[in-house]
Amino acid sequence: MAKVMIVDDSKLMRKKLSDLITSAGHTVVAQCERGDEALRAYLVYKPDLVTMDINMPGLNGIEAIQQIKKADKNARILIISSESDEMNILQGIHNGASGFMVKPFTDERVIRTIQRLLVNIEKKAEEKKNPALKDLNFDEKVKGLILIIDDSKVVLKATSDILKKDGHNIITANNGKTGLSLAETGVPDLIILDIEMPDMDGYDVLRELKKNETTKNIPVIMHSSKTKKEDILLAMKLGIIDYIAKNTSDVIIRGKIKSALIQSRTKKELLEKNSGNIIIDRKGFTTYISFRFTLKSEAAVMERKKLFSGAFLKTLEPDNIIMDFRQINEMDDSELSHVKYILTIFPDKELLIVCGKHYGSIVSEFETEGKNKFFISLGDAETFIENRDEVAGFLNREGIAF
Numbered sequence: 001m002a003k004v005m006i007v008d009d010s011k012l013m014r015k016k017l018s019d020l021i022t023s024a025g026h027t028v029v030a031q032c033e034r035g036d037e038a039l040r041a042y043l044v045y046k047p048d049l050v051t052m053d054i055n056m057p058g059l060n061g062i063e064a065i066q067q068i069k070k071a072d073k074n075a076r077i078l079i080i081s082s083e084s085d086e087m088n089i090l091q092g093i094h095n096g097a098s099g100f101m102v103k104p105f106t107d108e109r110v111i112r113t114i115q116r117l118l119v120n121i122e123k124k125a126e127e128k129k130n131p132a133l134k135d136l137n138f139d140e141k142v143k144g145l146i147l148i149i150d151d152s153k154v155v156l157k158a159t160s161d162i163l164k165k166d167g168h169n170i171i172t173a174n175n176g177k178t179g180l181s182l183a184e185t186g187v188p189d190l191i192i193l194d195i196e197m198p199d200m201d202g203y204d205v206l207r208e209l210k211k212n213e214t215t216k217n218i219p220v221i222m223h224s225s226k227t228k229k230e231d232i233l234l235a236m237k238l239g240i241i242d243y244i245a246k247n248t249s250d251v252i253i254r255g256k257i258k259s260a261l262i263q264s265r266t267k268k269e270l271l272e273k274n275s276g277n278i279i280i281d282r283k284g285f286t287t288y289i290s291f292r293f294t295l296k297s298e299a300a301v302m303e304r305k306k307l308f309s310g311a312f313l314k315t316l317e318p319d320n321i322i323m324d325f326r327q328i329n330e331m332d333d334s335e336l337s338h339v340k341y342i343l344t345i346f347p348d349k350e351l352l353i354v355c356g357k358h359y360g361s362i363v364s365e366f367e368t369e370g371k372n373k374f375f376i377s378l379g380d381a382e383t384f385i386e387n388r389d390e391v392a393g394f395l396n397r398e399g400i401a402f
Helices: 013-022 035-045 061-071 084-093 107-128 153-164 176-186 202-213 229-238 252-274 297-307 308-315 331-345 356-363 380-396
Strands: 002-007 028-034 049-052 079-081 101-102 145-149 171-173 190-193 220-226 240-247 278-283 286-293 320-328 351-354 374-376
Touching: 002 013, 002 035, 013 028, 013 107, 028 035, 035 049, 035 061, 049 061, 049 107, 061 079, 061 084, 061 320, 079 107, 101 107, 107 278, 145 153, 145 176, 153 171, 153 252, 176 190, 176 202, 190 202, 190 252, 190 374, 202 220, 202 229, 220 229, 220 252, 240 252, 240 380, 252 380, 278 297, 297 331, 320 331, 320 356, 320 380, 331 356, 351 380, 356 374, 374 380
Parallel strands: 002 028, 002 049, 049 079, 079 101, 145 171, 145 190, 190 220, 220 240, 286 320, 320 351, 351 374
Antiparallel strands: 278 286
């Protein structure tokens, strides 16, 4: 397991973090109560991760990060502080912090964030323990088995080459029937599907996938030159989770594939734990609130009242909030009235609303030029956050107000 160093002037906070980190199977190799002790301890103990407070005697956390990153540009540092000012957060990230978490926090969120930052280290350690894995041509870093179905050999090769850069295993089919056979026998983690193909088009392939018990839960991304809104919405109704236009950049393709694999695995894990109408998950500085089945039942209303307490809403203040309505069965007028009410619970937040097949129904009821943003897919919402944060970081570095 990994070695972690804690830098915080609060003895109680050091004890709490130490207990959490130890419970997750890692080793706390050093604890510092002053920022000016951090560099010396880092050089002595060479930790895999440092948790860093901001307001401390000696040096503040930002200055300590600068010193550590100057000594080791690959240092992993997670800021954990009660300082929630946006400029301080951006300054910390700009100076090399790998992440930022605001106190108070939940134990689960701390452990999940630390595990995410340490994932590559743990994989390297596992490879050292199991050298035979490489002899078996097994790569622990491979993220997914992806089936690409497209009648164009050029597109198959180009898309395969892009995704192999991220370590995915790729299988391909140049027609719908072969694709269905490979989906059933190989059970891939994700299918990338063209629409316009001879003999059997993508819509028919989707229908067949959803009929089959073996393949009905495999996530599918539409990859097509058919990008009119009505084409996308039809595919959404048939069960795709996202879409990619064929002239899209490599960066967008890789980002959407990563997002699709993560949300698919997260969905499986959360469904095993949850049986209610609402699923809440947090990743980094983004909170995902997914609504399922219906919004208008008495059980759904009671669940919202229980979950959306004042204390819970306060914990969301620094987060991006993505509200996902894709799993609502039917979006009639009654359901829409509940959507409107839910949005009033967050009057001062910019909400990123993922609509899926309900996009037309939802946007027709809301002012799309207001503070809230509406998206067809989750991948689009996550791309919006990434692009906005990148612009904000650039403007911050240039000293321009954002």
